[in-house]
Amino acid sequence: MSDASEGTGGLTFDKSKRSWPNELNVFGALILIIVIFEILGAIFMQQSLLFDTRDRFDSIFNEARLRIIIIQVAIIGILALGVTQVIITAGIDLSSGSVVGATAMIAMSFAQVAEVNGAMNPKAIFGPSFLDLPVVIPVIVGLAVGTLAGFINGLLVAYARIPPFIATLGMMLFARGVAQWWSLGNPVSFPTEGYAKIGAGMMPVIIFLSLAVLFHFIMNYTVYGKHTYAIGSNEAAARMSGINVPRHLMLVYMIAGGLAGLAAVILTSKNLTAQSGMGLSYELEAIAMAVIGGVSLFGGRGSIIGTVIGALIIGVITSGFTFLRLGAFYQEMVLGMIIVGAVALDQWQQQRAAARA
Amino acid sequence: MSDIILETKGLTKHYGGVHALEDADFQLQRGEHVAIMGDNGAGKSTFVRQITGVEQRTRGEVIFDGQPVSFAGPLDAREAGIETVFQTLALADDLNVPDNLFLGREKTKFDWLGPFRLLDYKAMREDTMAGLVKTGVKIPNIKNTIANMSGGQRQCVAIARTATFASKLTIMDEPTAALGVQETAQVENIIRTLKSQGESLILVSHNMRQVFDLVDRIIVFRRGRIVANLNKEDTDGNDVVSYITGAKTGAEYEGAA
Numbered sequence: 030m031s032d033a034s035e036g037t038g039g040l041t042f043d044k045s046k047r048s049w050p051n052e053l054n055v056f057g058a059l060i061l062i063i064v065i066f067e068i069l070g071a072i073f074m075q076q077s078l079l080f081d082t083r084d085r086f087d088s089i090f091n092e093a094r095l096r097i098i099i100i101q102v103a104i105i106g107i108l109a110l111g112v113t114q115v116i117i118t119a120g121i122d123l124s125s126g127s128v129v130g131a132t133a134m135i136a137m138s139f140a141q142v143a144e145v146n147g148a149m150n151p152k153a154i155f156g157p158s159f160l161d162l163p164v165v166i167p168v169i170v171g172l173a174v175g176t177l178a179g180f181i182n183g184l185l186v187a188y189a190r191i192p193p194f195i196a197t198l199g200m201m202l203f204a205r206g207v208a209q210w211w212s213l214g215n216p217v218s219f220p221t222e223g224y225a226k227i228g229a230g231m232m233p234v235i236i237f238l239s240l241a242v243l244f245h246f247i248m249n250y251t252v253y254g255k256h257t258y259a260i261g262s263n264e265a266a267a268r269m270s271g272i273n274v275p276r277h278l279m280l281v282y283m284i285a286g287g288l289a290g291l292a293a294v295i296l297t298s299k300n301l302t303a304q305s306g307m308g309l310s311y312e313l314e315a316i317a318m319a320v321i322g323g324v325s326l327f328g329g330r331g332s333i334i335g336t337v338i339g340a341l342i343i344g345v346i347t348s349g350f351t352f353l354r355l356g357a358f359y360q361e362m363v364l365g366m367i368i369v370g371a372v373a374l375d376q377w378q379q380q381r382a383a384a385r386a
Numbered sequence: 387m388s389d390i391i392l393e394t395k396g397l398t399k400h401y402g403g404v405h406a407l408e409d410a411d412f413q414l415q416r417g418e419h420v421a422i423m424g425d426n427g428a429g430k431s432t433f434v435r436q437i438t439g440v441e442q443r444t445r446g447e448v449i450f451d452g453q454p455v456s457f458a459g460p461l462d463a464r465e466a467g468i469e470t471v472f473q474t475l476a477l478a479d480d481l482n483v484p485d486n487l488f489l490g491r492e493k494t495k496f497d498w499l500g501p502f503r504l505l506d507y508k509a510m511r512e513d514t515m516a517g518l519v520k521t522g523v524k525i526p527n528i529k530n531t532i533a534n535m536s537g538g539q540r541q542c543v544a545i546a547r548t549a550t551f552a553s554k555l556t557i558m559d560e561p562t563a564a565l566g567v568q569e570t571a572q573v574e575n576i577i578r579t580l581k582s583q584g585e586s587l588i589l590v591s592h593n594m595r596q597v598f599d600l601v602d603r604i605i606v607f608r609r610g611r612i613v614a615n616l617n618k619e620d621t622d623g624n625d626v627v628s629y630i631t632g633a634k635t636g637a638e639y640e641g642a643a
């Protein structure tokens with residue numbers, strides 16, 4: 030096809046219609062935000078946010094801060110990987126934070142040690158036969174509970190045809206109720222040593238980034254990924270093409286639920302305790318990461334890479350405000366503006382693209 | 387192999403008391419291009435919908451490729467070898483050309499991975515290129531998403547499915563209704579290419595010039611009935627118009643309408 034640039038009927042290759050990967054825009058935004066913080070830091074703090082400006086010359090970056098930036102978004106980032114897939118199908122998942130809460134309580138109950146300081150574990154939920162269990166059991170319980178929540182979300186959305194916003198809003202309230210009912214509001218504490226290792230140190234980051242790579246691959250190179258985009262892009266066309274749309278949606282919501290369950294396991298392991306309020310408003314931060322990362326709430330567009338960069342943007346902003354010693358309220362105001370700005374920019378680009386076509 | 391690819395006998399569709407289609411007897415030869423014409427509400431689209439399984443017929447028979455068929459839905463029809471290009475295009479805007487052509491019937495590797503089986507992008511791209519060459523469809527960059535394409539290009543992508551999957555019959559419902567002059571010319575070129583390759587086609591169209599340019603035979607519908615079956619050589623535009631408006635009725639259809 031050497032003449033591929035020549036179309037019949039006057040259609041020619043228009044370079045301006047070539048699509049520019051959206052992730053580059055999001056990455057540009059990340060760089061811009063870093064530059065702004067570096068300038069503000071140089072002016073007001075006489076310090077750099079990310080670079081090591083102290084007398085030691087053995088490192089370029091301020092590694093401690095880089096670590097904090099990524100570790101504080103890793104767990105919600107895991108939720109965001111699932112939420113991204115749900116949003117790409119033109120759905121939404123408001124339940125992920127509460128599912129973290131419920132799963133945290135339930136999974137932790139299977140991870141408790143028998144003895145604390147020579148006495149019976151004062152926080153034990155179950156009898157002795159459920160204490161000192163191998164670490165794999167609470168992990169499986171956590172994944173199973175999260176996946177079950179996703180399964181119910183999927184049933185409601187795909188088969189009962191309840192709008193995703195309402196279905197997952199219901200699950201959000203229900204799961205939070207379960208979290209509070211489970212131990213009647215008491216924290217569940219004292220996990221086994223093995224369990225405590227899951228979320229220790231940089232483990233959340235390693236798990237988050239590994240899953241991001243895995244799901245990036247799945248979304249781009251498998252039938253699952255293609256159908257997820259197709260459903261969000263044009264559900265009627267997907268159905269006409271023979272895709273079993275309800276079954277696929279079930280799978281997407283179950284994966285999102287399973288990821289919430291995993292996030293709960295990591296979170297409780299990191300904190301060595303589970304409380305019924307865990308994961309509060311995580312769902313909104315996860316959605317924010319996806320939206321900042323260029324995932325369109327209308328479905329069909331967005332990527333795992335975008336969401337990871339979106340998570341980093343939130344991490345940099347959070348760390349940046351602490352670094353500038355500004356109150357957390359400023360940070361939330363700025364985050365709010367960035368989310369709306371990201372969607373407005375996306376809308377504007379969409380309209381421009383539509384006008385060109 | 388019979389020479390008749392599609393035959394309907396007494397095909398009828400009633401919507402409650404409305405007789406949208408009444409006793410349609412129709413035959414299509416293999417490799418033949420036939421136009422269906424008629425005024426709005428004459429039953430053209432209803433006729434197409436009964437064949438492709440979008441709706442279920444009230445009575446009558448559809449015989450496709452020698453077999454009596456009753457498609458539960460358009461998907462069944464497509465699997466049997468009938469590709470339909472609808473007025474509203476069934477394309478996913480955010481996917482590119484090969485993704486759309488192969489949507490729901492992807493070429494894959496490692497099928498034991500179930501829903502996570504890998505897409506064979508290379509094979510799909512090659513088949514897409516082959517299909518585009520076969521139809522003469524020229525798309526500047528098949529990796530472009532549909533959203534970045536003009537209406538004509540989108541229509542071409544929809545039509546290219548036909549060639550890619552070696553269907554037995556293509557049905558186009560007013561494929562150029564929403565297109566500009568140049569885009570219409572492009573789609574018409576593709577239809578000529580399909581003809582030279584022996585693809586059978588039913589073309590629903592209002593455009594008299596287009597019909598006389600492209601098809602062998604013209605079927606005229608009026609008030610739910612077939613009122614004329616005209617060879618292109620034996621008729622002209624005025625003649626067809628008089629059948630459409632009811633000034634004339636084909637000899638063999640006397641008393642039909």
